[in-house]
Amino acid sequence: MYAQMVKTDAARVRSLDEMEPVERAFQERIDAGQKIEPKEWMPEGYRKTLIRQVSQHAHSEIVGQLPEGNWIGRAPTLERKAILLAKVQDEAGHGLYLYSAAETLGISRDEMYEQLHSGKAKYSSIFNYPTLTWADIGAIGWLVDGAAIMNQVPLQRCSYGPYARAMVRICKEESFHQRQGFDILTVLCNGTPEQKAMAQDALDRWWWPSLMMFGPSDDASVHSAQSMAWKIKQNSNDELRQKFVDQTVPQAKFLGLTVPDPELKWNEEKGGYDFGEPDWAEFFEVIAGNGPCNRERLEARRKAWHDGAWFRDGLAAHAQKRQARKAPYAVAAE
Amino acid sequence: MKTAAVASPDVAEFALRMGDTCLILGHRNAEWCGHAPALEEDIALANTALDLIGQTQLWLGLTAEAEGKGRTADDLAYLRDSSGYRNLLMVEQPNGDFGRTVMRQFLFDAWHLPMLKALAGSKDRRIAEIAEKASKEVTYHLERSSDLVVRLGDGNGESHARMQAALDFLWPYTGEMFLSDAVDEALALAGIAPAPGSLRPAWNEKVARTLADATLKAPESSYAQKGGRSGVHSEHLGLILAEMQFLQRAYPGANW
Ligand SMILES: [Fe+2]
Ligand SMILES: [Fe+2]
Ligand SMILES: [Fe+2]
Numbered sequence: 001m002y003a004q005m006v007k008t009d010a011a012r013v014r015s016l017d018e019m020e021p022v023e024r025a026f027q028e029r030i031d032a033g034q035k036i037e038p039k040e041w042m043p044e045g046y047r048k049t050l051i052r053q054v055s056q057h058a059h060s061e062i063v064g065q066l067p068e069g070n071w072i073g074r075a076p077t078l079e080r081k082a083i084l085l086a087k088v089q090d091e092a093g094h095g096l097y098l099y100s101a102a103e104t105l106g107i108s109r110d111e112m113y114e115q116l117h118s119g120k121a122k123y124s125s126i127f128n129y130p131t132l133t134w135a136d137i138g139a140i141g142w143l144v145d146g147a148a149i150m151n152q153v154p155l156q157r158c159s160y161g162p163y164a165r166a167m168v169r170i171c172k173e174e175s176f177h178q179r180q181g182f183d184i185l186t187v188l189c190n191g192t193p194e195q196k197a198m199a200q201d202a203l204d205r206w207w208w209p210s211l212m213m214f215g216p217s218d219d220a221s222v223h224s225a226q227s228m229a230w231k232i233k234q235n236s237n238d239e240l241r242q243k244f245v246d247q248t249v250p251q252a253k254f255l256g257l258t259v260p261d262p263e264l265k266w267n268e269e270k271g272g273y274d275f276g277e278p279d280w281a282e283f284f285e286v287i288a289g290n291g292p293c294n295r296e297r298l299e300a301r302r303k304a305w306h307d308g309a310w311f312r313d314g315l316a317a318h319a320q321k322r323q324a325r326k327a328p329y330a331v332a333a334e
Numbered sequence: 335m336k337t338a339a340v341a342s343p344d345v346a347e348f349a350l351r352m353g354d355t356c357l358i359l360g361h362r363n364a365e366w367c368g369h370a371p372a373l374e375e376d377i378a379l380a381n382t383a384l385d386l387i388g389q390t391q392l393w394l395g396l397t398a399e400a401e402g403k404g405r406t407a408d409d410l411a412y413l414r415d416s417s418g419y420r421n422l423l424m425v426e427q428p429n430g431d432f433g434r435t436v437m438r439q440f441l442f443d444a445w446h447l448p449m450l451k452a453l454a455g456s457k458d459r460r461i462a463e464i465a466e467k468a469s470k471e472v473t474y475h476l477e478r479s480s481d482l483v484v485r486l487g488d489g490n491g492e493s494h495a496r497m498q499a500a501l502d503f504l505w506p507y508t509g510e511m512f513l514s515d516a517v518d519e520a521l522a523l524a525g526i527a528p529a530p531g532s533l534r535p536a537w538n539e540k541v542a543r544t545l546a547d548a549t550l551k552a553p554e555s556s557y558a559q560k561g562g563r564s565g566v567h568s569e570h571l572g573l574i575l576a577e578m579q580f581l582q583r584a585y586p587g588a589n590w
Contacts, residue, residue, distance in 0.1 A: 065368035069364075069368040069369075072367055073364065073365065073578060074577055076581040076582055077408045077412070077590050078387060078391050078394070078407060078408055078411055079391070080590060081364075081387055082384060082387045082391070085364055085367070085380055085384045085387065086384055088367050088368070088380065089367075089377055092367075092373060092376045092377045092380065093377055095373060096377065099373070109373075134590070184590075187589055188590075190589075191588055192588050194585060194588075300368065300369065304369045304370065304371065305371075307431070307432075308370065308371020308375075308432060309371075310433075310492045310493055311372070311375075311432050311433070311486070312372060313489075313490055313492070314489030314490050314492065314493025314494075314496075315485050315486065315489060315493075316489075317489045317490035317493070318485040318486070318488055318490075318493075321488065
């Protein structure tokens, strides 16, 4: 997902009876479905885990601008250009909401950038794959935003107020993102044989990385159990992946595209699809920095930050001057 | 009452100039997507680009209608070579550093807004409507770009030097905005568009005031690079079009 394999520092999930009164009260509020707000007491582990999760999510939105931004200049019509620009702009906006939500936990945006640029913080594995054709822009909207929605809809109910509220705003826009992607592919699939082949090729390349977005099975993970107890994670990775496959396969059929999984089969008994296992070795390589575009993506972000230093410093210097000019009046008014 | 389907070559040409300038500047600004110096700038610049692409659709739509040759706005954007393009040379210049991009936006906005305000009174209702809608957006563009020019010009030593260098680089491209040819003269006479020279005082005033606040100095030279109106562009436009038109050229006649 946009936040994959978030660690919690927990060795195991403790029961209410094992907790100190203040922590117990905290956990009982979460169990009762109440929201935790920034100024309130929270366990250090909860705060740290949320910082990891929310900042990773924010970084994903920002790095996610790059693969799609790659095609704004080549968008094939004025309308597609406008729609793609609006979409990429939304993703930057999502990054902004999420950085702001993370800042309420006591970390600055600059510190989070520093963690991204140094490689300490991660972003979603999916954005380390290249956008090679226009159909990839369709596939990202359909599959990647589609997978993001699966994860983010339940996060609107997460226990941390600012994160939950950011998710509400973000989810409103994500459905537009998914629709524009599906619409791009619909047009391609009804177009020339070359266009249809372009769409199939995009599905072939993006299917498995999209399934990997949910992360490996976490049924045995203590981190997931702890995150679920804290209600900053609502569903297991496998649950979300299953939902995603069940929703997406009929859409692929509607498009007339073939999902590149020979094991894919409807299972009447479970009322869902059986499907193959993603190549987790590939996933871990991508997470470790060896995906096809890791270096380019990180380099682009570092360069933007580095090249823009003069700009930010200049604005800060101006703000200081303005403050200094105002100061005499402020003193006189007292 | 609508008097559509009457071919009007001067109106078509005028709308083409406006549309091409908006398109190429929108395209250039969009190159910053994901690469701007701050997240807020990324969002704001994408927003400006989005407005400009929207205005492009309106202007080129009007060209298509006024020329009456059965072409669409997309045909015009994606199937003309650079010699058919009528944009200002300034907007096709490479982005340079972010300071140059900001300065270009300001020098353009300071012309664009008075142009649109004049066009809002055009005797051609279609032009007046486009101008009305666009001037709301461009009012905001100018507020933002002039504010940034002031803050960066009057920032620290480096930001000041970069903004001055940007101004010096772009200055020779500003004169083209005020040049007049037979199309402009005919349109001015008919009350359809302002004479380009008539926009000069408002531009001069806004630029002088902003540069003074920014502690920047306008170059002395009044030499003007020109050629956009007649389709004689810099080398950069061809490369922009090679990128922009790639899919339409590689897959002729396909729907997207
Ligand atoms: Fe997003
Ligand atoms: Fe997202
Ligand atoms: Fe999205």
